[in-house]
Amino acid sequence: MPEPAPELGAEFAGPDENGHFGPYGGVFVGETLVRAVAELAEAYASLSAKPEFWREFDVDLADYVGRPSPLYLAERLSEAWGGARIWLKREDLNHTGAHKVNNTIGQALLAKHMGKTRLIAETGAGQHGVASATVAARMGLECHVYMGAEDIVRQAPNVYRMKLLGARVIAVESGSRTLKDAMNEALRDWATHVDDTYYIIGTVAGPHPYPRMVRDFQSVIGREARRQFLERTGVLPDALVACVGGGSNAIGLFHPFLGDSDVAMYGVEAAGRGLDTPDHAAPLCAGRPGVLHGNRTYLMVDEHGQILDTHSVSAGLDYPGVGPEHAWLKDLERVRYVGATDRETLEAFHQLTRLEGIIPALESSHALAWAGRLAAKMKSGQNLLVNLSGRGDKDIEAVARLEGADFGTA
Amino acid sequence: MSRIAPCAARAREQERGLLIPYLVAGDPDFATTLALMRELVARGADMIELGIPFSDPSSDGPVIQRGVERALAGGATLAGVLELARRFRDQDGRTPVILMGYLNPIEIMGYGEFTAGCARAGVDGVLVVDMPLAEAGDLPALLAGQGIDRIFLVSPTTAPCRAREIIEYTSGYLYYVSLKGVTGAALEDRESVAGNIAGLRKLTDLPIIIGFGIRDEETALAMNALGDGVIIGSALVEKIEALPPEATRHPEAIGEAAELIGRVRRALDHDGKRVS
Ligand SMILES: Cc1ncc(COP(=O)(O)O)c(C=O)c1O
Numbered sequence: 001m002p003e004p005a006p007e008l009g010a011e012f013a014g015p016d017e018n019g020h021f022g023p024y025g026g027v028f029v030g031e032t033l034v035r036a037v038a039e040l041a042e043a044y045a046s047l048s049a050k051p052e053f054w055r056e057f058d059v060d061l062a063d064y065v066g067r068p069s070p071l072y073l074a075e076r077l078s079e080a081w082g083g084a085r086i087w088l089k090r091e092d093l094n095h096t097g098a099h100k101v102n103n104t105i106g107q108a109l110l111a112k113h114m115g116k117t118r119l120i121a122e123t124g125a126g127q128h129g130v131a132s133a134t135v136a137a138r139m140g141l142e143c144h145v146y147m148g149a150e151d152i153v154r155q156a157p158n159v160y161r162m163k164l165l166g167a168r169v170i171a172v173e174s175g176s177r178t179l180k181d182a183m184n185e186a187l188r189d190w191a192t193h194v195d196d197t198y199y200i201i202g203t204v205a206g207p208h209p210y211p212r213m214v215r216d217f218q219s220v221i222g223r224e225a226r227r228q229f230l231e232r233t234g235v236l237p238d239a240l241v242a243c244v245g246g247g248s249n250a251i252g253l254f255h256p257f258l259g260d261s262d263v264a265m266y267g268v269e270a271a272g273r274g275l276d277t278p279d280h281a282a283p284l285c286a287g288r289p290g291v292l293h294g295n296r297t298y299l300m301v302d303e304h305g306q307i308l309d310t311h312s313v314s315a316g317l318d319y320p321g322v323g324p325e326h327a328w329l330k331d332l333e334r335v336r337y338v339g340a341t342d343r344e345t346l347e348a349f350h351q352l353t354r355l356e357g358i359i360p361a362l363e364s365s366h367a368l369a370w371a372g373r374l375a376a377k378m379k380s381g382q383n384l385l386v387n388l389s390g391r392g393d394k395d396i397e398a399v400a401r402l403e404g405a406d407f408g409t410a
Numbered sequence: 411m412s413r414i415a416p417c418a419a420r421a422r423e424q425e426r427g428l429l430i431p432y433l434v435a436g437d438p439d440f441a442t443t444l445a446l447m448r449e450l451v452a453r454g455a456d457m458i459e460l461g462i463p464f465s466d467p468s469s470d471g472p473v474i475q476r477g478v479e480r481a482l483a484g485g486a487t488l489a490g491v492l493e494l495a496r497r498f499r500d501q502d503g504r505t506p507v508i509l510m511g512y513l514n515p516i517e518i519m520g521y522g523e524f525t526a527g528c529a530r531a532g533v534d535g536v537l538v539v540d541m542p543l544a545e546a547g548d549l550p551a552l553l554a555g556q557g558i559d560r561i562f563l564v565s566p567t568t569a570p571c572r573a574r575e576i577i578e579y580t581s582g583y584l585y586y587v588s589l590k591g592v593t594g595a596a597l598e599d600r601e602s603v604a605g606n607i608a609g610l611r612k613l614t615d616l617p618i619i620i621g622f623g624i625r626d627e628e629t630a631l632a633m634n635a636l637g638d639g640v641i642i643g644s645a646l647v648e649k650i651e652a653l654p655p656e657a658t659r660h661p662e663a664i665g666e667a668a669e670l671i672g673r674v675r676r677a678l679d680h681d682g683k684r685v686s
Contacts, residue, residue, distance in 0.1 A: 188470075192591040
């Protein structure tokens, strides 16, 4: 029998009913959206109190997504790194290739119960856009995906996948032409079509209830992993590692372990060209609190309050904010937030590919890069669990381009 | 003390609709904005709303987004906006100035410093687009302590019980958003505006000013007939977009841009409401 997770301390029990995690989170939206956000919070509160809702969710996750995702012991990688044993939670094996679909399945169910007929989403790497287009196709709903013009170039295969699935992909040319601008545009769309539209946010950011709701949907990762780990080893892992863009795969893994005080947790942000340069996307490591996209959280921001342009080799981490619960977990020092550079990330990408035959997403490769450093400092009997949040098929063209390789010749 | 209530009282006495242009402060530079503010007043603007540029204006349409991008490219900051307001106030002691913007620049400056800066600059009102009442913290109390009005938005999606609560905390005027959408969108459902304003009218004596989608004499007249005045934003920012480079050297071009407000002023004044 797996050990049930211990009760969570009050400090981890957030958010409160207004969506606050300590000083973070909340509902910072224009008046036109206040009612829509409140209706969503009510709908989620009422549906999530019903066991049938979670049964429907679980059935979809099992039969459509292919859960539970495996827990895999990466022996050759563990050997190469020396030190701790490396375990991978294989979210890359989910339908559509990343953890993102756990959330879109949940939110699509909610949209259906709320009677909304039009879905909109923002996307960076395109994984959330694909996962949204997928559930829309399955449910016969209209789907519009906002994507930064720069990301459209970086993640071309996913753009075409969305189109095949029947979604309309809208290139966002404003601001820095990446994920944050796509989110601005989605918020504008929502305000304009507020009556019939459901906005599927792809991470644990945005106004309440999104940070909580998306966390609840993604927590299936940590619940499964905890059970699988105990079944396989009889103990809990010594440390968890996950990459942090908005923070949904990380909170999904971490949350069910928060009460296990002996389990260390590391959230890995995109350090880009280095945390000592301006070219990164690491608000928790190098930012400060402010308000963006509906919540108060750590941001990459200049001294005048303007949001800074970010840089990361991976489009999915190229975001100047982070979910408010992570901001709170940082202040509580329950999770340590660290960075992996583009270069370290690419190295880890190749290592996993060559040693284990698994091509990871560039986002997930950030977690691997930090895990490699951590593992080497741990003892051989110790266990390190890494969230492999997605697969790298979408990235192979970009990697070839970055490394000057010839894509498409033998 | 805020100049808004006396200004609104004068207009009410003269049965004249309040005309409030909105422009992005520092678009494309502060000297141009200052020159425009003077021209707008000369052509009949009753008050001026100054937009605080923010990198992520998620409630604004493309026209104002571009205005913000020009202002930021020109180096505009919140401190610079306060300085602009102060310079305007040195020359014009009477016309109310309202700052409208997003919370983050104010949050990063600090509510205390921002409020003190507004008081020093002679700012009369503050409207923070993405700060609902419930998240306002001590900002309203700080502003009230300096006699600065707290302006909030009511939109077609605001429930009546919520409108009542918003009104309780609002001073100066109530800003009614005429449509579901972002700034610069087309005004379509005029009937719902009429109905909603009639509902609000029963709840408050505050001036109700209608904004979003008002872009010419016709839309201004239609909306002014429902409330106590109108705000014109995107249509004016479009004119500013068309200004020649180094616009301050071309006073006639600045006058031409501001003339949109002159035309609307004349239309409102000939609407039969004005007795004098
Ligand atoms: C595979 C993968 N991992 C991680 C992320 C980052 O998002 P989050 O931090 O919400 O998990 C993305 C986002 O696109 C992704 O595609």
